[in-house]
Amino acid sequence: MGMIRFEGVTKRYGDPSDSDPGQGSVAVDDLTLEAPTGRITVLVGPSGCGKTTTLRMVNRMITPTSGTISIDGRDTASFDVAELRRGIGYVIQHAGLFPHRTVLDNVTTVPRLLGTDRRTARSRAMELIERVGLDPALARRYPAQLSGGQQQRVGVARALAADPPVMLMDEPFSAVDPVVREQLQNEFLRLQSELGKTILFVTHDIDEAVKLGDQVAVLRVGGVLAQLDSPAKLLADPVDDFVAGFVGRDRGYRALSFAAAPELSLTDEPTVRLGATAAEVQALGSVWVLCVGDADEPLGWVRAAAVDREVTREVLHRGGTVAATNGSLRELLDASLSSPSGRGVVADADGRLVGTIRAADVVPVIEARRDRAPAEGATSR
Numbered sequence: 554m555g556m557i558r559f560e561g562v563t564k565r566y567g568d569p570s571d572s573d574p575g576q577g578s579v580a581v582d583d584l585t586l587e588a589p590t591g592r593i594t595v596l597v598g599p600s601g602c603g604k605t606t607t608l609r610m611v612n613r614m615i616t617p618t619s620g621t622i623s624i625d626g627r628d629t630a631s632f633d634v635a636e637l638r639r640g641i642g643y644v645i646q647h648a649g650l651f652p653h654r655t656v657l658d659n660v661t662t663v664p665r666l667l668g669t670d671r672r673t674a675r676s677r678a679m680e681l682i683e684r685v686g687l688d689p690a691l692a693r694r695y696p697a698q699l700s701g702g703q704q705q706r707v708g709v710a711r712a713l714a715a716d717p718p719v720m721l722m723d724e725p726f727s728a729v730d731p732v733v734r735e736q737l738q739n740e741f742l743r744l745q746s747e748l749g750k751t752i753l754f755v756t757h758d759i760d761e762a763v764k765l766g767d768q769v770a771v772l773r774v775g776g777v778l779a780q781l782d783s784p785a786k787l788l789a790d791p792v793d794d795f796v797a798g799f800v801g802r803d804r805g806y807r808a809l810s811f812a813a814a815p816e817l818s819l820t821d822e823p824t825v826r827l828g829a830t831a832a833e834v835q836a837l838g839s840v841w842v843l844c845v846g847d848a849d850e851p852l853g854w855v856r857a858a859a860v861d862r863e864v865t866r867e868v869l870h871r872g873g874t875v876a877a878t879n880g881s882l883r884e885l886l887d888a889s890l891s892s893p894s895g896r897g898v899v900a901d902a903d904g905r906l907v908g909t910i911r912a913a914d915v916v917p918v919i920e921a922r923r924d925r926a927p928a929e930g931a932t933s934r
């Protein structure tokens with residue numbers, strides 16, 4: 554449910570028909586685009602390229618000058634506006650919460666308006682509040698008593714409360730710091746894997762676009778669609794200089810995120826535990842020795858020469874990243890490049906050490922992949 558289709562959609566501000574007095578500029582130019590059911594379509598592009606305008610035409614906050622937008626084949630212009638918006642969740646930057654209502658009341662507002670009884674609305678809201686990763690104790694607070702990231706989560710919970718098949722999200726994670734932003738993105742992907750909404754997501758950040766999108770639409774100023782493709786295709790094969798410039802540097806490396814690592818032969822890595830003596834560490838005969846915890850989870854590398862008496866947390870080098878056995882080639886390469894020993898740490902789904910791999914062993918896999926499928930061969934995420 555919820556496929557959105559734009560067919561030759563143009564928006565020129567300042568139309569005689571427009572309640573919004575503008576300068577007569579074209580914000581969206583003859584846009585044809587399909588946002589498939591249950592998938593995330595990201596609209597990305599520089600400031601002023603018409604992303605927000607495109608989004609708001611879907612729930613008719615803005616009326617297109619020409620062209621049609623349909624949901625599951627039905628022209629949105631034929632809906633009663635209230636009925637249309639009931640099926641569309643809307644999340645914006647800074648969350649846009651009602652400041653004088655508690656978190657719980659913010660989330661229950663729409664279901665209550667739709668006639669859900671108070672108790673049902675509340676228990677569903679509490680469930681959603683937990684699902685978006687918030688402590689239920691926050692439900693009684695007011696928005697001003699929450700951090701930016703918490704407010705964004707409430708915004709997402711509120712948009713989901715009426716269980717709409719379609720979600721419009723306008724830079725929902727832009728107003729928070731990079732660490733919180735990454736958490737919100739990861740939890741959003743997890744939530745979407747359970748919910749499978751049809752999502753139109755606006756961002757100006759290409760990294761966010763390729764991370765979140767099942768497909769990415771790059772717009773240029775003037776509201777013209779420059780390229781619509783999977784993230785992997787976009788990075789591997791930008792259609793022109795504008796898109797290439799916009800996707801930016803390091804795209805060869807970043808494209809490896811979409812390449813699942815095949816079965817690799819990993820090297821067994823001898824390890825020590827916290828508390829191992831200097832003699833035990835040195836007996837392994839290696840400059841760098843990997844330290845693991847009680848559940849065999851990698852904790853960090855230890856420079857053998859730096860251990861006086863025994864291995865303590867203080868002597869652990871924590872710079873190295875850990876790749877997952879089912880991770881991407883980018884993760885594997887990064888694990889090896891970031892490891893002080895040059896041996897990249899690989900762990901299974903439970904976080905247990907499986908083995909290590911060197912960059913020199915990852916590169917041939919990348920090369921072999923290139924030979925197999927030029928500029929393609931990508932998996933999603």
Ligand SMILES: Nc1ncnc2c1ncn2[C@@H]1O[C@H](COP(=O)(O)OP(=O)(O)OP(=O)(O)O)[C@@H](O)[C@H]1O
Nearest residue numbers: 566573574575576580599600601602603604605606
């Ligand atoms: N009400 C309006 N009247 C006239 N022009 C407008 C109006 N709203 C937006 N525009 C213009 O339409 C173009 C597209 O604006 P829009 O807000 O859709 O872009 P955007 O890609 O979302 O930008 P940003 O990333 O900066 O938010 C811009 O040139 C903008 O100045």
